[in-house]
Amino acid sequence: MSPPPATATAATAGSNREQSIRRTPTIGRSTPELRERLQRIWETKPGLYGWLATVDHKEIGIRYIVTAFVMLVIGGIEALIMRVQLASPEQTLLSPQQYNMLFSTHGVTMIFLYASPILSGFSNYLWPLLFGSRDMAFPRLNALSYWIYLAAGIFMYAGVFLGAGPNDGWFNYVPYAQFRYDPGLNIDFYSLGMVFLGVSTSVGAANFIVTLLRMRAPGMSINRLPIIIWGTATASFANLLIVPAVSLAFFLLWLDRQFHTQFFQVPGGGQPLLWQHLFWMFGHPWVYAIVLPAMGMVSDGLPVFCRRPLVGYAPVALATVATMLLGFGVWVHHMFATGLPGLSLAFFSAASILIAVPSAVSVFSWIATIWLGRPVITAAFLFFASTIILFVIGGVSGFMTASVPADWELTDTYFIVAHLHYVLLGINVFPVMGATHFWFPKFTGRIMDERLGRWSFWMTFIGFNVAFLPMHLTGLWGMPRRVYTYPVEMGLGPINMVSTVGSFLLAIGFLLFFINVLRSRTRGVAAGDNPWDAYTLEWSTSSPPPPYNFAVIPTVASRHMLWEEQLGESNERSNLEEGFILDHGKEALATSALDAEPQRILHMPGDTIIPFVLAAGMLVLFSGLLLRNWPITAIGAVICAADLVAWFWPRMSLLERGPAHG
Amino acid sequence: MHPLGYLSGSGAQTASVLPLMWFMLIVSIVVTVVIVGLVIWAVMTKRAPVGPQSLRTVALEHRDGVKWIWAGLAVSIVPLLVTAFWTIAVLAKTGAVPAAPLTVNIVAKRWWWDAQYRDGATGGQFRVANEIHIPVGRPVLLHLRSSDVIHSFWVPKLAGKTDVIPGQVNAMWIQADAPGRYRGQCGEFCGAQHAHMAFYVAADPPLQFAQWERQQMQPAFAPATAEASAGLSYFTQHCGRCHSVRGTPAHGTFGPDLTHLMSRQTIGAGMLQNNPASLSGWVENAQIVKPGALMPNQHISGPDLTVLRAYLETLR
Numbered sequence: 001m002s003p004p005p006a007t008a009t010a011a012t013a014g015s016n017r018e019q020s021i022r023r024t025p026t027i028g029r030s031t032p033e034l035r036e037r038l039q040r041i042w043e044t045k046p047g048l049y050g051w052l053a054t055v056d057h058k059e060i061g062i063r064y065i066v067t068a069f070v071m072l073v074i075g076g077i078e079a080l081i082m083r084v085q086l087a088s089p090e091q092t093l094l095s096p097q098q099y100n101m102l103f104s105t106h107g108v109t110m111i112f113l114y115a116s117p118i119l120s121g122f123s124n125y126l127w128p129l130l131f132g133s134r135d136m137a138f139p140r141l142n143a144l145s146y147w148i149y150l151a152a153g154i155f156m157y158a159g160v161f162l163g164a165g166p167n168d169g170w171f172n173y174v175p176y177a178q179f180r181y182d183p184g185l186n187i188d189f190y191s192l193g194m195v196f197l198g199v200s201t202s203v204g205a206a207n208f209i210v211t212l213l214r215m216r217a218p219g220m221s222i223n224r225l226p227i228i229i230w231g232t233a234t235a236s237f238a239n240l241l242i243v244p245a246v247s248l249a250f251f252l253l254w255l256d257r258q259f260h261t262q263f264f265q266v267p268g269g270g271q272p273l274l275w276q277h278l279f280w281m282f283g284h285p286w287v288y289a290i291v292l293p294a295m296g297m298v299s300d301g302l303p304v305f306c307r308r309p310l311v312g313y314a315p316v317a318l319a320t321v322a323t324m325l326l327g328f329g330v331w332v333h334h335m336f337a338t339g340l341p342g343l344s345l346a347f348f349s350a351a352s353i354l355i356a357v358p359s360a361v362s363v364f365s366w367i368a369t370i371w372l373g374r375p376v377i378t379a380a381f382l383f384f385a386s387t388i389i390l391f392v393i394g395g396v397s398g399f400m401t402a403s404v405p406a407d408w409e410l411t412d413t414y415f416i417v418a419h420l421h422y423v424l425l426g427i428n429v430f431p432v433m434g435a436t437h438f439w440f441p442k443f444t445g446r447i448m449d450e451r452l453g454r455w456s457f458w459m460t461f462i463g464f465n466v467a468f469l470p471m472h473l474t475g476l477w478g479m480p481r482r483v484y485t486y487p488v489e490m491g492l493g494p495i496n497m498v499s500t501v502g503s504f505l506l507a508i509g510f511l512l513f514f515i516n517v518l519r520s521r522t523r524g525v526a527a528g529d530n531p532w533d534a535y536t537l538e539w540s541t542s543s544p545p546p547p548y549n550f551a552v553i554p555t556v557a558s559r560h561m562l563w564e565e566q567l568g569e570s571n572e573r574s575n576l577e578e579g580f581i582l583d584h585g586k587e588a589l590a591t592s593a594l595d596a597e598p599q600r601i602l603h604m605p606g607d608t609i610i611p612f613v614l615a616a617g618m619l620v621l622f623s624g625l626l627l628r629n630w631p632i633t634a635i636g637a638v639i640c641a642a643d644l645v646a647w648f649w650p651r652m653s654l655l656e657r658g659p660a661h662g
Numbered sequence: 663m664h665p666l667g668y669l670s671g672s673g674a675q676t677a678s679v680l681p682l683m684w685f686m687l688i689v690s691i692v693v694t695v696v697i698v699g700l701v702i703w704a705v706m707t708k709r710a711p712v713g714p715q716s717l718r719t720v721a722l723e724h725r726d727g728v729k730w731i732w733a734g735l736a737v738s739i740v741p742l743l744v745t746a747f748w749t750i751a752v753l754a755k756t757g758a759v760p761a762a763p764l765t766v767n768i769v770a771k772r773w774w775w776d777a778q779y780r781d782g783a784t785g786g787q788f789r790v791a792n793e794i795h796i797p798v799g800r801p802v803l804l805h806l807r808s809s810d811v812i813h814s815f816w817v818p819k820l821a822g823k824t825d826v827i828p829g830q831v832n833a834m835w836i837q838a839d840a841p842g843r844y845r846g847q848c849g850e851f852c853g854a855q856h857a858h859m860a861f862y863v864a865a866d867p868p869l870q871f872a873q874w875e876r877q878q879m880q881p882a883f884a885p886a887t888a889e890a891s892a893g894l895s896y897f898t899q900h901c902g903r904c905h906s907v908r909g910t911p912a913h914g915t916f917g918p919d920l921t922h923l924m925s926r927q928t929i930g931a932g933m934l935q936n937n938p939a940s941l942s943g944w945v946e947n948a949q950i951v952k953p954g955a956l957m958p959n960q961h962i963s964g965p966d967l968t969v970l971r972a973y974l975e976t977l978r
Contacts, residue, residue, distance in 0.1 A: 364734035408822020478666020483857035
């Protein structure tokens with residue numbers, strides 16, 4: 001099948017300039033000369049400037065992944081210290097204040113600085129490759145989103161290292177978080193840090209959405225999208241709706257603390273429950289935002305090792321969206337004990353029980369995919385398959401807490417600690433470790449060591465279950481959450497010791513995993529383009545991919561582009577050898593939203609330091625706000641404003657200035 | 663064995679909740695076992711006998727299996743619906759406050775519990791800390807207030823949690839169906855000593871409860887010895903700003919009411935057994951026993967501590 005004609009060429013030419021916008025793109029094959037030309041156009045210059053200025057989605061994706069893994073290690077060390085403190089009753093390794101800061105920082109680190117950014121990293125790297133495209137829709141925004149994430153992470157951890165990390169839990173309930181009860185800078189670091197980080201999440205989400213709508217290869221209609229795209233896109237739509245709620249809440253809290261406003265303060269007529277609503281309206285959908293893309297990794301990766309297409313593509317894709325839609329209607333299950341009226345409890349309880357249905361679709365689809373396939377056991381397969389087991393355990397405990405009267409006992413006990421870790425490790429960390437094994441060859445051109453991979457799998461899987469499976473019982477035996485110690489006579493010593501031992505086994509598993517990553521990067525077996533014989537477009541380009549991803553834009557005819565011959569689902573064939581050659585500068589192709597018909601040639605921005613400077617300016621601005629130092633705040637604001645002027649200054653090269661008609 | 667465990671209970675509330683809890687627990691375990699079994703069985707019976715290097719030698723399968731998803735959902739929906747309806751039924755049952763309850767006003771504070779009783783007949787009232795007595799077999803309505811941050815009232819063996827939120831009065835009812843001492847614990851993170859914000863609900867047979875109520879209603883006895891009298895004047899001077907003892911000039915309300923301190927089995931919100939040794943340890947070094955607590959260390963000399971302790975021991 002030859003590429004369809006680019007409708008963008010239909011317009012009649014006006015001036016010469018107009019012709020350069022509306023030219024007919026050449027159709028051709030990839031040649032060494034073309035690849036060399038594209039390499040020159042797309043590659044990032046070496047050196048520090050190039051490093052700060054790059055807008056290559058692959059480079060940004062890797063940075064996201066590396067930074068998020070560093071946060072995972074930091075959050076993990078915090079967890080180990082807590083597990084030592086809790087290993088037996090009435091220990092005094094940590095003071096209550098130290099423990100409270102540790103558990104809060106652990107939560108904030110894992111939820112905001114690891115779980116979401118790691119998925120942004122994989123999606124940033126993979127989206128354009130999965131789409132047969134050359135970059136994200138807004139490469140500079142993409143760079144900005146990473147730099148802000150890094151700056152906000154540094155901002156929050158500056159607080160931690162100054163002894164002023166968050167200390168009221170990640171949920172940060174008022175009035176404890178008010179100045180009166182928590183007068184240090186702890187909550188100010190956290191509040192402003194969250195507003196800052198929210199900018200990164202929001203611009204990232206907008207970028208994913210526009211990329212989804214505009215940047216797919218011709219023929220990649222929505223029924224041909226990989227599930228990870230469904231997951232990340234759904235999460236991105238949700239993020240655009242929910243992040244404002246939490247940014248607002250944290251901003252109002254900061255005003256309450258520093259300027260005596262009364263949004264949440266009882267004496268001034270404020271409402272502590274308002275905070276809880278704003279937080280959980282964000283918080284619960286957010287949980288789905290940090291698992292749906294990871295579920296997509298399993299849905300796309302598992303079939304490759306099972307040697308068959310995913311069972312039930314359409315139900316799984318629709319269940320992804322349905323989970324999120326229902327996910328907007330369950331936030332009150334975090335507030336069942338707050339004294340809300342019975343009718344609303346009944347509604348939110350029923351909704352929380354029924355959200356199990358779309359989640360179950362994925363589980364049954366994955367089991368059927370193994371069952372009706374011919375699974376080849378690899379480390380990646382083991383991580384993906386174990387996700388099913390961990391997800392089900394996290395799912396059934398979630399189902400128990402959805403029932404209001406049971407939740408009144410279960411809530412705020414270790415049962416919930418067990419539940420949330422099964423969910424977040426089960427359907428974020430384990431899929432991510434599987435995805436790392438799966439896509440590492442694409443990232444680096446080398447395969448991760450299989451033997452070490454299996455060792456790290458069994459160590460993390462066993463360690464995780466030894467640590468967290470008994471915690472259900474710890475909770476049912478009445479251990480409350482967020483306690484720095486517990487009395488001997490509660491009878492909880494031995495079971496806590498088991499969890500502590502498990503947590504160290506888990507840590508060894510992670511250590512093996514990271515050793516594998518670092519070793520295989522230089523010493524792994526060369527991968528070739530498609531070591532797993534996988535079926536999506538990223539495996540059709542070289543490993544690692546060239547800066548321009550694809551020399552010619554592929555044309556897509558099915559969901560399994562590289563398996564069409566073997567599957568024989570239809571007579572149509574994707575065309576990966578011949579397609580649009582876009583080589584008049586940094587160019588990409590825009591296609592229509594639903595059917596991915598070619599529409600326009602996009603002129604993509606080159607490398608620029610502007611996003612980095614904006615993030616740095618914002619860091620200055622937020623530091624000024626934190627210290628209530630208005631000169632510093634003003635300097636930050638001026639840097640940001642000047643940077644934005646430079647960013648939006650119209651450029652001929654991007655066709656941002658209209659043609660001069662007489 | 664596990665004083666806070668809630669897989670068993672002795673309350674009217676837990677009697678309706680526990681069957682549902684066990685039902686869900688068993689369903690959850692069965693589901694987990696079945697799914698784990700399916701995954702392991704599928705991997706074991708279907709695995710291709712090749713390593714990752716020769717993966718592409720395994721021919722692709724493409725049988726459609728979407729019916730298995732629908733079958734799985736059809737099976738799953740049954741326990742989900744049963745649970746949803748059962749939940750709403752239990753909710754209706756536990757929500758309705760039984761008639762003619764005894765009412766106790768609870769104020770949660772960092773990091774202890776203040777319980778205020780009012781005698782309907784005489785209008786007299788008294789306050790106790792961290793040990794809430796109730797009559798067995800009779801519903802007790804609790805009005806929950808907070809004087810600072812959010813706490814949560816939780817006596818696992820009698821009922822689930824109800825948050826205690828500043829600016830609003832939450833109500834819950836409990837009823838113990840067997841006499842005993844039931845441990846309670848703050849269920850919402852509330853700062854430094856959240857871990858040690860425990861309390862007890864003592865369920866007494868009705869006659870014993872009435873006797874307890876009568877006794878608590880009494881003011882403190884006047885000290886009988888010179889030592890205790892010296893202790894009282896020390897107490898009034900140094901402790902009376904925060905603590906009260908009815909019948910003396912000490913009527914601070916920031917800390918617990920100590921009128922019948924020695925009738926309680928524990929001090930420090932369930933932390934320590936109430937005996938002379940732990941009492942003096944607490945008075946001298948509360949910050950070492952319970953770091954961050956709002957009771958400061960008392961820089962108290964040996965003789966003063968002796969007379970103070972002698973006085974406190976008279977508060978029966």
